[in-house]
Amino acid sequence: MGVTLDLSRAPAVPATPVKPNLSGLTRAELAQALVAAEVVRPDKARMRASQLWRWIHHYGVTEFAAMTDVAKETRAALDAAFSLARPEVVERQVSKDGTRKWLIRMAPGIEVETVYIPDVGRAGALCVSSQVGCTLNCTFCHTGTQALVRNLSAAEIVAQVQIARDDLGEWPSPKEDRRLSNIVFMGMGEPLYNLDNVAAAIDIIADNEGIAISRRRITVSTSGVVPELGPLGERTQAMLAISLHATNDELREQLVPLNRKYPLAELMAGIRAYPGLSNAKRVTFEYVMLKGVNDSTAEAKALVQLLKGIPAKINLIPFNPWPGSQYECSDWATIERFAAVLNRGGYASPIRTPRGRDILAACGQLKSESEKLRASARRKLAAE
Known part of the structure; x- marks a missing residue:
């Protein structure tokens, strides 16, 4: 008896359409989406968008059914057309010092890490990522060893704040006694290589009828993409931080290769021209302390001279080790x-207390799990 093999392909199963997520849209985009989906008439779009905005960003709802002052038929239409779902939290870790780190999967193979650090700023700071991976290859940074995958969208940046708020139990958005009071773009990636999405995310995060974190409490850190410094200040009014780490071009080119493109003289000129720069709006310079590399008294004196006349403070960051560094x-x-040298030179220079080292959540340690063995898997292997 012969056997015949059917080698024809099975009919493709149509993929379930992904519904647009309203959580990361600006106010204007939200109104436009409602009209395009024919959920509301154009003359009602602005009013309805404001109503939804408050539910999404002040109350933090993830289901349209929770919007009790919206008519049932409208809620049903919204649910049919849109989503409010959060990205997947793949792993959540809590350090012995209270630092929290989330591994968030935005899409298959698209993972970022986000860190909440208590007792920073007014109450606590959230360190958000702007890219998956990084192109800068700073030699002291773990994230820099991961190739760039892509920019994050504004929605994906905002989602990091929403997930932190979910975990901290901070909905409705508090005005007083909030635990998450500051946002720092100091996670994975170079924010100024993704300025459009970073600026849109800041507009959402800073909106007074939503998450309502003041622009004065939002800091964007850059390694020195000089042409985008002015646009950053004009579009976001955010506080500026510079990942500096050296006082001369030769050493900075070793530590921060971007310096070859934008050397220190050009960088300093761009910083001096930053919109709104004043004693009330100082630049923060980040300086990682590397043994025998950039930590001499002579380097400290050179740093004072380099920053002369710039309203600034200098964060000294004890280097956080990572495998293979x-x-x-x-x-x-x-x-x-x-x-002490910096203080005598007139600059506040707090030494940043390392936080979250035990969960690789400290400055320079972030790297998505798609590029490394999961901590849970490592623990399992170690126990075998």
Whole structure:
């Protein structure tokens, strides 16, 4: 008896259409989406968008059914056309010091890490990512060892704030006694290579009828993409931080390769021209302390001269080790001597307390799990 094999392909199963998510749209985009889906008439779009905005960004709802002052038939139409779902939280870790880290999957193979640090700023700061991976290859940074996958959308940036708020239990959006008071774009990626989406996300986060975090409490950190400094200030009014780490071009080119494109003289000129720069709106310079590399007293004196006349403070960051790194952290006494020179030069120079080191959540340690073995898998292997 012969056997005949049917090698024809099975009919393709139509993919379930992904409904647009309203959570990351600006106010104007939200109104436009409602009209395009024929959920509301154009003359009612602005009113309805404001109503939904408050439910999404003040109350943090993830289901249209929770919008009790919206008619049932309208809620049904919204549910049929749109989504409010959060991205998947793949892993949540809590450090012994209270730092929280979430691994968030935005799409298959698209993962980022977001970190909440208590007792930073007015109450606590959320370190958000703007890209999956990074192109800058700063030699002291773990994230820099991961190739760039893509920019995050404004919705994906805002989702990091929403997920943190979910976990912290901060809905409705509090005005007083909030635990998440500051946002820092210091996670994965170079924000100024994704300025359009970063600016749109800041517009959403800072809106007074929603999450309502003041632009003065939102800081964008850049390694020095000079042409985008002015547009950043004009479009966002955010506070500026510069990932500096060296006082001369030769050393900075080793640590921050972007310096070859935008050397220190050009960078400093761009910083001095930053919109709104004043004693009330100082630039933060980030300086990671690397043993025997950039931590001498001579370097401290050179830093004072480099920043002369710029309203600034300098965050000294003890280097946070990561697997395979070529650097060591400066001795504590060396860091304190360095800080003393800066203080005498007239600059506040707090030494940043390392937070979340035990869960690789500290500055420079973030790297998505698609590029490394899961912590849970490592623990399992270690136990076998």
